[in-house]
Amino acid sequence: MTEVVAERRVDASTDGVPMPQRLWAILTIALGLTLAVLDGGIANVALPTIAREVNTSPANSIWVVNAYQLAVTISLLPLSSLGEIYGYRRIYQYGFVLFTCASLACAMSSSLATLTAARVLQGFGAAGIMSVNSALIRFIYPRRWIGRGVGLNATVGSIASALGPSVAAAILSVAPWPWLFAVNVPLGVLGAIIALRALPDTPRSGIRFDGASAALQAIAFGTLLFAVSEMGHGDSWRHVSVELVVAAVAGGVLVFRQLSRTAPMxxxxxxxxxxxxxxxxxxxxxxxxxxxxxxxxxxxxxxxxxxxxxxxxxxxxxxxxxxxxxxxxxxxxxxxxxxxxxxxxxxxxxxxxxxxxxxxxxxxxxxxxxxxxxxxxxxxxxxxxxxxxxxxxxxxxxxxxxxxxxxxxxxxxxxxxxxxxxxxxxxxxxxxxxxxxxxxxxxxxxxxxxxxxxxxxx
Incomplete structure (x- = not known):
């Protein structure tokens, strides 16, 4: 067991991980990215069905999509910071586990409130995957092949994005909407197991997590996205202006706070x-x-x-x-x-x-x-x-x-x-x-x- 752990450890001077560990690491990275990208848009196709079956309006059903996107956006930078502190492998694993458990919760939801809450958790899990995905590539591949690794990620993301509507339509043609999320569970379990055994350990910064900065960036990015969305949908300029001011103030305080940090979030x-x-x-x-x-x-x-x-x-x-x-x-x-x-x-x-x-x-x-x-x-x-x-x-x-x-x-x-x-x-x-x-x-x-x-x- 000691030899296996030692083989996984990679410090800053190591040029990638050896084969066949590299292939397994690439597999879990590709699997996590596929699930995160698919679930970012797969629910769009099912919104009319979900709205009807949970007895809510089409307008309210949009929260099934918005909750996921908002959770991802506000947690990407804090989770990438945690990756630098505790190791990218650990954050990726926890993200995979949370995404899988939240997918099961989505499949078991029977109301808009519970589904939205589960989608928030799923978004946090997806952010755990996406926030350190590219960082892990730097330590999986030899430096001379990093471009190939990034290219493979782009290929996987593009294929998942292209297939999203077709996959959703295929599942809905033979099963009810909860199966859109239930299919993630076995794949998520498999990916988490592979991640545990194949992903390399990475250098750790040793700094403390900055919770105040995490809160400030959540407010800044969250209100900015709300303002941009409401601006596009013709909401009151008074509401939009207030949200933009809140985002600007929170963002300004955040930047000022980060200037003195060694490894700012x-x-x-x-x-x-x-x-x-x-x-x-x-x-x-x-x-x-x-x-x-x-x-x-x-x-x-x-x-x-x-x-x-x-x-x-x-x-x-x-x-x-x-x-x-x-x-x-x-x-x-x-x-x-x-x-x-x-x-x-x-x-x-x-x-x-x-x-x-x-x-x-x-x-x-x-x-x-x-x-x-x-x-x-x-x-x-x-x-x-x-x-x-x-x-x-x-x-x-x-x-x-x-x-x-x-x-x-x-x-x-x-x-x-x-x-x-x-x-x-x-x-x-x-x-x-x-x-x-x-x-x-x-x-x-x-x-x-x-x-x-x-x-x-x-």
């Missing part, structure tokens, strides 16, 4: 590294562009081109599918070429694809749409993997947790802001909202490209 120390700061900024801009595109395109297909839901789903598939195919290749290139070059070119291509989507003819053919979606996926695939690698590797080894948490937080902030922008655009341009939104998405991709290219001079 909000990684202000890492933002002093130009490559890290620019990579996070380009990540937020890229996910704003991606979210605007993926939220507005179904409306374009169904409302403007009168396509049915099945055809819409099929036409949405090329984008994530191409990302999944390109990501491993982009990962290999990221180990050889600067992230600024690859990411800038990728975002330029994606921006051109989004612009081409906004210029679709009145009666497009399937080929007209598919090649444009393919271009979007090609561009995002070449951007995402090198950019994620740059975020993780630009941080010192002992601050990998902060970098990993910030990477996931940047993605969620970008997606939330993109979705809110779509709602605002649709309100301002009721007759031509999707086309305008795609044009705005192209601009956001252009900004991401400019920021990405600027890393070449950093």
């Amino acid at each position: 909000l990684p202000v120390d890492l933002f002093r590294i130009p490559l890290f700061a620019l990579s996070v900024a380009s990540s937020i801009c890229s996910f704003i562009a991606q979210a605007i595109g993926q939220v507005s395109l179904p409306f374009l297909f169904q409302h403007h081109f009168s396509l049915d839901q099945v055809m819409t789903g099929l036409l949405m598939t090329p984008w994530p599918l191409v990302v999944a195919v390109i990501a491993p290749f982009a990962g290999r290139l990221a180990d050889r070429y600067p992230a600024g070059l690859l990411g800038g070119c990728g975002m330029t291509v994606m921006g051109l694809g989004l612009l081409a989507m906004s210029l679709l003819p009145e009666h497009p053919t399937t080929l007209d749409i598919v090649w444009r979606m393919t271009v979007c996926g090609l561009g995002f695939g070449f951007f995402n993997t090198p950019n994620n690698r740059a975020i993780i590797t630009s941080a010192p080894p002992l601050r990998t947790g902060g970098a990993s948490g910030m990477q996931a937080t940047a993605r969620l902030l970008g997606q939330s802001m993109g979705a809110a922008l779509v709602a605002l655009i649709f309100t301002a341009f009721p007759d031509n909202g999707p086309v305008v939104a795609l044009s705005v998405a192209a601009v956001a991709a252009g900004v991401a490209a400019a920021v990405s290219f600027s890393r070449l001079a950093a």
